[in-house]
Amino acid sequence: MDNHKEKILVVDDEISIRRILETRLSMIGYDVVSASDGEEALQIFRKEYPTLVVLDVMMPKLDGYGVCQELRKESDVPIIILTALGDVSDRITGLELGADDYIVKPFSPKELEARIRSVLRRIAKINISSSIPNSGVMNIGFLKIDTNKRQIYKNHERVRLTGMEFSLLELLISKAGEAFSRASILQEVWGYTPERHVDTRVVDVHISRLRAKLEDDPSNPDLILTARGTGYLFQKIIMKENVAI
Known part of the structure; x- marks a missing residue:
């Protein structure tokens, strides 16, 4: 699969999760950039213009909900929320703020990869249909x-x-x-x-x-x-x- 043009921003304050996702997503062909907190995420987003954002909720400086709100003021970039919160109402808060999907921690990297592929396939299909x-x-x-x-x-x-x-x-x-x-x-x-x-x-x-x-x-x-x-x-x-x- 040719993903060389697809850039993914991974935002998580846990370095172990960032490294795992950076490694796995890079191995299957994506260009991966990462951030360790919400403020850094917004800076990198505005510099790198990623195709998709994988966004943790619980982070220092600015949490994932705040990042999601800021991104939706300026972009329709697909956002997949990562959340360890147990209450269903908390899980869907990110969706209400404009995220496209969410995955609950702990999660399988394969599941996240499948969700990412689904979103990117949808984007590719939209781009093709929009040109007709x-x-x-x-x-x-x-x-x-x-x-x-x-x-x-x-x-x-x-x-x-x-x-x-x-x-x-x-x-x-x-x-x-x-x-x-x-x-x-x-x-x-x-x-x-x-x-x-x-x-x-x-x-x-x-x-x-x-x-x-x-x-x-x-x-x-x-x-x-x-x-x-x-x-x-x-x-x-x-x-x-x-x-x-």
Whole structure:
């Protein structure tokens, strides 16, 4: 596998974890840079422009949550959170702040490598599809969605979505009116099958984030609906296509 252009930033205050990940990821072809605290992570990110960030939560100076918040102000770079926190609500805090996925410590390096490959495959697929001209913009109620530029507008105002959020929305719209289970969404968008029920919370948090950004009343959504006992679906309404916004 040719990963020579893919740069990964590993952020962890434990030197043993940094060394293991630097060694393993370098051996399979990635360009790896690392940081030992949150402030250093932001400095290196702005200098190196990595393709993906592996981010520990518990760190000195600035924790992983703070780093995640700062990164999301300026970038949609994929972020995988590493957390040793036991409470599920603590684990998903990073997702609510904009991370794409999380892995709980102690973790298998092979599992992390698989998650990284899934994210990078998704990015590569997006880059390929984005280079192919299409019909332009879909109009869905008060939303305009440019699937080629991967941009979305609500009432003519640009709404910023992460790559994962857009991919999730795109999947739901592709079969509007049809319910997707959480497990199938995880497989289609994140690229892996959930091993534990808690894994599907990743989907729930991303759905919540999408609703907060797109719905007029996120607590009573009109577009992204919950399918009881199943998962989620996008409300089937009339869509029109334009050439441009």
